[in-house]
Amino acid sequence: MKLTELLQSNRPTVSCELFPPKPGTALLDAPSVVRRMAALHPAYMSVTCSAGGSGNGGVTTADMANEVQNINGITALAHLTCVAATRDEVRASLEDLKKLGIENILALRGDLPRDGAFPHPDGYHHASELMEEIRTFGGFCIGGACYPEGHPESATLYEDIENLKYKVDAGCEFLTTQMFFDNNELYSYLYKLRRSGIDIPVIAGIMPVTNASQIKRIMSLSGSQLPARFRAIIDRFAGNPAAVKQAGIAYATEQIIDLLANGVDHVHIYTMNKPEIAGSIMANLSEILQ
Ligand code: FAD
Numbered sequence: 001m002k003l004t005e006l007l008q009s010n011r012p013t014v015s016c017e018l019f020p021p022k023p024g025t026a027l028l029d030a031p032s033v034v035r036r037m038a039a040l041h042p043a044y045m046s047v048t049c050s051a052g053g054s055g056n057g058g059v060t061t062a063d064m065a066n067e068v069q070n071i072n073g074i075t076a077l078a079h080l081t082c083v084a085a086t087r088d089e090v091r092a093s094l095e096d097l098k099k100l101g102i103e104n105i106l107a108l109r110g111d112l113p114r115d116g117a118f119p120h121p122d123g124y125h126h127a128s129e130l131m132e133e134i135r136t137f138g139g140f141c142i143g144g145a146c147y148p149e150g151h152p153e154s155a156t157l158y159e160d161i162e163n164l165k166y167k168v169d170a171g172c173e174f175l176t177t178q179m180f181f182d183n184n185e186l187y188s189y190l191y192k193l194r195r196s197g198i199d200i201p202v203i204a205g206i207m208p209v210t211n212a213s214q215i216k217r218i219m220s221l222s223g224s225q226l227p228a229r230f231r232a233i234i235d236r237f238a239g240n241p242a243a244v245k246q247a248g249i250a251y252a253t254e255q256i257i258d259l260l261a262n263g264v265d266h267v268h269i270y271t272m273n274k275p276e277i278a279g280s281i282m283a284n285l286s287e288i289l290q
Pocket of ligand 1 (some may be wrong): 107112145154
């Protein structure tokens with residue numbers, strides 16, 4: 001199913017995210033993680049793609065998307081990055097996804113490589129160029145990323161929103177937000193998008209922070225701000241991992257309930273291959289999502 005069909009309805013949707021396991025990491029049983037996540041009946045499951053391309057040296061984004069959709073019967077959204085790819089490599093990835101029947105792609109540039117080798121001479125400067133390529137290829141529903149607090153490379157939020165219009169013009173049909181921890185940031189961002197004429201569906205990205213060490217990394221990568229209310233939780237419970245986990249699940253649940261109550265119908269949880277965390281949040285929402 002194309003995600004635009006799902007997003008057209010006013011029925012609330014909650015989706016989950018997976019990443020392909022890196023070779024040599026502890027996550028050896030990717031099929032079991034997919035199965036456990038699928039058992040929670042998310043509206044769809046997205047599979048990330050490393051900035052280096054769809055293959056992680058082992059299980060690829062396409063392999064995981066196949067597992068999600070063709071083995072477990074949940075619509076898959078495959079991420080596709082272009083920062084290190086040639087046009088031929090991107091077209092080969094599109095062929096692979098098409099053969100598997102994957103219909104939805106989140107088209108991304110990917111974070112810039114530290115060695116400054118960007119873009120590839122036969123590659124793409126921005127996600128919007130990748131979107132044009134996918135649209136020309138045909139047959140996919142195309143999504144993109146957006147940043148309620150502005151992309152870290154943009155001088156201002158307004159500049160970032162102006163650049164977002166290139167994505168919409170290139171065929172982007174829906175947006176998933178970067179994580180945010182203060183819902184007011186999203187409400188104010190949605191207002192600015194609509195005012196700028198961007199009216200495609202926006203899916204709110206929620207990150208359950210379940211260990212204190214995640215925080216620094218999240219802040220440096222996403223540029224998201226931590227509200228004082230959230231910082232107090234981490235300060236108070238940082239020495240007690242079980243308490244941080246419980247508080248992180250409760251905080252994410254509360255954010256989601258507030259979003260749904262205020263008419264933001266589509267929420268994506270950055271579940272990071274952790275079915276038990278996704279399961280706790282889904283259990284907290286069981287009646288709300290009926
Ligand atoms: P772009 O849209 O190209 O934007 C990058 C910067 O360039 C922004 O500052 C933008 O304002 C500016 N810009 C865009 N177009 C133009 C233009 N035409 N002219 C001038 N400036 C322009 N990374 C991964 O490696 N793998 C993943 O699976 C992944 N999934 C993600 C999912 C979501 C929902 C989000 C929010 C991010 C994800 N990322 C992922 C991170 C993402 O790759 C980085 O944030 C990256 O730095 C920017 O990607 P983009 O697609 O938004 O790029």
